[in-house]
Amino acid sequence: MCLPAKGLEIEFDQADDLSEINNMLQARIVRWQEELLAKGIEQGIEQGKIKLLERLLILKFGSLPTWAQN
Numbered sequence: 001m002c003l004p005a006k007g008l009e010i011e012f013d014q015a016d017d018l019s020e021i022n023n024m025l026q027a028r029i030v031r032w033q034e035e036l037l038a039k040g041i042e043q044g045i046e047q048g049k050i051k052l053l054e055r056l057l058i059l060k061f062g063s064l065p066t067w068a069q070n
Contacts, residue, residue: 054069
């Protein structure tokens with residue numbers, strides 16, 4: 001059986017009972033949480049680098065033109 005959500009595919013031939021399916025879903029949810037956390041951390045680091053570069057440019061050259069902001 002393939003459910004519409006991305007990456008949510010369950011082979012009922014391999015699943016002996018509902019508790020096994022529940023365990024599979026719990027493991028998948030934990031993996032999704034870890035992936036989302038890693039993605040959020042990566043985005044935060046990227047935003048931090050952009051802010052740091054902006055501050056360094058302002059220190060060296062003064063205020064930035066509008067096109068160079070954000």
